Amino acid sequence: xxxxxxxxxxxxxxxxxxxxxxxxxxxxxxxxxxxxxxxxxxxxxxxxxxxxxxxxxxxxxxxxxxxxxxxxxxxxxxxxxxxxxxxxxxxxxxxxxxxxxxxxxxxxxxxxxxxxxxxxxxxxxxxxxxxxxxxxxxxxxxxxxxxxxxxxxxxxxxxxxxxxxxxxxxxxxxxxxxxxxxxxxxxxxxxxxxxxxxxxxxxxxxxxxxxxxxxxxxxxxxxxxxxxxxxxxxxxxxxxxxxxxxxxxxxxxxxxxxxxxxxxxxxxxxxxxxxxxxxxxxxx
Amino acid sequence: xxxxxxxxxxxxxxxxxxxxxxxxxxxxxxxxxxxxxxxxxxxxxxxxxxxxxxxxxxxxxxxxxxxxxxxxxxxxxxxxxxxxxxxxxxxxxxxxxxxxxxxxxxxxxxxxxxxxxxxxxxxxxxxxxxxxxxxxxxxxxxxxxxxxxxxxxxxxxxxxxxxxxxxxxxxxxxxxxxxxxxxxxxxxxxxxxxxxxxxxxxxxxxxxxxxxxxxxxxxxxxxxxxxxxxxxxxxxxxxxxxxxxxxxxxxxxxxxxxxxxxxxxxxxxxxxxxxxxxxxxxxxxxxxxxxxxxx
Numbered sequence: 001x002x003x004x005x006x007x008x009x010x011x012x013x014x015x016x017x018x019x020x021x022x023x024x025x026x027x028x029x030x031x032x033x034x035x036x037x038x039x040x041x042x043x044x045x046x047x048x049x050x051x052x053x054x055x056x057x058x059x060x061x062x063x064x065x066x067x068x069x070x071x072x073x074x075x076x077x078x079x080x081x082x083x084x085x086x087x088x089x090x091x092x093x094x095x096x097x098x099x100x101x102x103x104x105x106x107x108x109x110x111x112x113x114x115x116x117x118x119x120x121x122x123x124x125x126x127x128x129x130x131x132x133x134x135x136x137x138x139x140x141x142x143x144x145x146x147x148x149x150x151x152x153x154x155x156x157x158x159x160x161x162x163x164x165x166x167x168x169x170x171x172x173x174x175x176x177x178x179x180x181x182x183x184x185x186x187x188x189x190x191x192x193x194x195x196x197x198x199x200x201x202x203x204x205x206x207x208x209x210x211x212x213x214x215x216x217x218x219x220x221x222x223x224x225x226x227x228x229x230x231x232x233x234x235x236x237x238x239x240x241x242x243x244x245x246x247x248x249x250x251x252x253x254x255x256x257x258x259x260x261x262x263x264x265x266x267x268x269x270x271x272x273x274x275x276x277x278x279x280x281x282x283x284x
Numbered sequence: 285x286x287x288x289x290x291x292x293x294x295x296x297x298x299x300x301x302x303x304x305x306x307x308x309x310x311x312x313x314x315x316x317x318x319x320x321x322x323x324x325x326x327x328x329x330x331x332x333x334x335x336x337x338x339x340x341x342x343x344x345x346x347x348x349x350x351x352x353x354x355x356x357x358x359x360x361x362x363x364x365x366x367x368x369x370x371x372x373x374x375x376x377x378x379x380x381x382x383x384x385x386x387x388x389x390x391x392x393x394x395x396x397x398x399x400x401x402x403x404x405x406x407x408x409x410x411x412x413x414x415x416x417x418x419x420x421x422x423x424x425x426x427x428x429x430x431x432x433x434x435x436x437x438x439x440x441x442x443x444x445x446x447x448x449x450x451x452x453x454x455x456x457x458x459x460x461x462x463x464x465x466x467x468x469x470x471x472x473x474x475x476x477x478x479x480x481x482x483x484x485x486x487x488x489x490x491x492x493x494x495x496x497x498x499x500x501x502x503x504x505x506x507x508x509x510x511x512x513x514x515x516x517x518x519x520x521x522x523x524x525x526x527x528x529x530x531x532x533x534x535x536x537x538x539x540x541x542x543x544x545x546x547x548x549x550x551x552x553x554x555x556x557x558x559x560x561x562x563x564x565x566x567x568x569x570x571x572x573x574x575x576x577x578x579x
Contacts, residue, residue, distance in 0.1 A: 008479070012379050019373070020390040026448065027394070029416045030405050042414045099302040107288075108295035118302070121310050125508055125557060127533050128550035131543045132316035133309070135327060155305025186294040215398040217511045222538065233400040237515055240404050248408055258401045266396055270389070273396070277455045 030259070033252040034058070041248045054249065061253035064239065074257060076228060077235035084146055084231060085213045091154035092209040093202055099156045100164030101190050105176060115165075121158045126218070134222060144225040149216075153209065160205045163276075167201035168194055204276035207269055214262065232258045321548040326541040338548035348549070350524055351532040358439055358528065359506040362446045366502060367495065370450045374457035375487070388458070395451035403515035406445050407432070435525035438517060442526065445512060453498045460494030461487065492572040496564065503560050507553060510534065529553060 028048075033041055035053040062074045102108070103115050137148040171194055179189050195202070220234040230238060236258050243251060266273060321338055323331035342348050373391055377384055394402075409417050410431035418428035431441040464487055472482045488495075510530040513520070520527020533553070537546035 009379070009381060012376050012381050016376055016381065016383075016387050020387055023390050023394060023448065025416065026405055026409050029409060033408065044414075044419070046416060046419050095301040095305070098298045102295050102298035106291060106295035106298060108292045108299075111295065111299075114299070118306070121306070123554075123558070123561075124310070124314060125504065125550075125553060127508060127530055128317055128547075128554050129310075129313040130533075131320060131325075131537050131547045131550065132313040134537070135316070135320075135325075135543070136308075136313065138327060152305065152309045154301065155309060156302035157305075161302065186291070186298070190298070211396065215400075217398070217400050218534075233398050236398075236400050236404060240407070240515065241518075248411075248414075251404060252408065255401045255404050259397050262396055262398065263393065266389075266393060273392075274388075274455055277452060277459075 030252050030256060033249055034256045036249045038247065038249055057249055057253040058257065061250050061257060064250065064254070073227070073230075073235060074232075074254065077230050077232045078257070080146075080229060081214060081231040081233075084149055085210050087146070087150040088153040088213045089206050089210050091150060092157065092160055093206050095154050095156045096160035096164055096205060097195060097198070097202065098190070100161050100168055101194060103161065104165040104168035105171075105173070105189075105194070106186065118158045118161055122162075130218075130222065137223065143223055144229070145223075146229070148223040149213075149219050157209075160209065163205060164198070164201055167198055171197050200272070200275070203269070203272050207265075207272050208276060210265075211262070317547045317550060320544050321551050323544040325544040325547075327543055328541070331544065334544070338545050339552075341545065342548060342552070347524075347527070347532060351520075351527050351529045354439070354520075354525065354527055355507060355509070355529040358442060358509065359503070361439070362443045362506055363499065363502050365443060365447060366450050366453065367499060369447055370453035370457055370498065371491070371495070373450070373454045374461055375483070377454070377458055378461040388455070391454050392451035395449040399511035400515060402445065402449070403512045406441075406448075406512075407516055410441050432516070433522050435523040438522055438525045442509075442513060442516075446506075453502075456498060457491065457494060460491050464490040489573045492568070493574060496568045496572050499568075500561050500564055503564065504557055507557055507560075 032048055032050070034057055035055070036047065036050045036057075037052075037054055040047045040050055063072050064074065103111065103118075133148070134143070137143055140147075142148050142151075175193055176189050179193055184192070215233065216231070217233045217237065220231045221237075224230055224234060227235075227238065236254055239254055240251060320331055322333060322335060324334045324337075325331035377388055377391075381387075409415050412418060412428070412430045412432065415431075417431070421428040429437040431437045468486050468490070469482055472486050477485070508530050509528050513526045513528055514531055514534075517526040520531060529549070530553075533546050533549045536542045536549065
């Protein structure tokens with residue numbers, strides 16, 4: 001029995017190690033290529049560790065096109081993306097915490113029906129809304145600006161409302177009652193009791209909306225026109241469509257620039273990621 | 285009495301951002317989309333009512349059926365493989381080996397990366413002459429396929445790529461596995477159940493609601509696949525073998541300016557998702573176990 005168990009542990013370890021090597025390969029390949037000289041990218045057999053790591057590839061990817069355009073695209077893309085993320089995350093946290101508070105802890109006629117409607121909107125895929133949304137923003141003269149990408153975030157989203165509502169409901173209602181007896185208003189209960197106690201859930205919502213904005217491609221593709229306003233995702237696609245298949249070392253350096261913040265963020269907020277996904281997956 | 289009224293007003297005030305958001309960014313587009321799907325609409329000119337023409341045209345549109353076939357084929361292969369690999373990885377991670385956090389990080393990380401960067405990176409991995417994958421295959425003396433230019437290999441390439449992003453599901457499965465009661469497994473072991481029997485008769489039934497959740501999320505996601513093929517295979521190349529439904533919808537809306545046509549495609553997609561989800565729920569009824577629920 002014991003021997004068989006130990007054998008199983010060994011096999012599991014072996015399989016896990018093997019699979020993690022397979023999973024790591026593309027990322028190692030990415031970093032390795034990003035540090036190569038152009039000639040090294042097409043050498044056989046593969047050069048895994050470049051003789052002279054070309055750290056300036058990152059700088060080159062950053063400044064690519066700056067001579068023709070008069071500004072530095074990847075730096076501009078990064079700034080644009082960051083700005084957009086800040087606006088979206090702020091809007092998501094503010095609006096959804098208000099709405100979720102109402103759904104979780106206040107009573108008003110039609111509330112449960114409204115909540116059911118809210119959940120059912122999760123079923124509607126974005127492609128269904130794509131055409132009328134575009135028409136709406138065009139009528140508002142918002143095409144080519146960031147507004148279509150961040151203004152809706154300030155008016156709630158079904159997913160975040162659901163997530164926060166579930167969390168808010170776990171906070172003891174006696175706290176609200178006690179505060180009310182002491183003359184605290186609903187706003188006071190929301191801002192001074194519920195919000196401070198909900199930091200983990202708010203962090204998850206902020207994190208998810210940040211990731212969604214950072215990774216979004218279809219939205220910027222539809223609404224942005226001028227290259228100066230592009231986000232990193234869109235900028236990377238633009239770069240690839242112009243230089244794919246020729247300058248792999250620079251393209252991989254540019255990809256690393258897009259990917260690195262996500263990886264860094266993951267290492268800082270690993271707990272929130274895992275919790276958030278498990279939370280929405282199991283209680284969903 | 286006055287207190288209750290004050291509560292109601294506060295409730296409505298707190299919820300009012302969502303009233304605006306729901307009506308402006310959900311209810312209005314949904315209604316407009318239904319209307320536009322019965323119109324000829326090019327953005328430049330006001331919509332013109334054409335009845336069911338868009339839907340009838342779609343029925344005779346060869347490309348429409350091509351994209352449905354491509355999307356369906358991709359989903360039929362990618363979904364089961366994703367579920368199997370996801371459960372397999374989660375079960376290995378759940379077997380109390382050392383270094384769980386390390387392995388979990390490695391499997392989870394790829395699923396977080398932006399789709400655009402995935403597509404660009406894998407263009408290079410799949411590169412016919414200098415890509416790392418074909419270099420390995422050549423080392424093993426396997427004929428290296430042209431992943432990106434052979435219509436027979438373009439879809440398998442996308443399936444491989446989708447498996448790299450299985451980490452999200454792994455985390456959900458893992459959380460589900462950790463909820464499987466230890467007493468049940470111990471009881472089974474006392475009765476002399478083999479490892480396979482325990483998996484088959486205890487773990488998998490307990491995990492079934494989580495599997496169902498992942499399958500439904502998988503259906504919704506796979507039917508909407510867009511970014512990766514859009515970048516890796518411009519125009520659905522080679523030979524339209526990777527032209528997926530959402531790509532054609534996007535092209536109709538923003539390349540050919542056939543907005544009404546695109547809206548009709550959106551609703552057909554919605555119906556497909558609805559039908560498939562209900563189907564999954566129906567089929568699973570007999571197989572999914574919800575703890576504590578009377579049969």
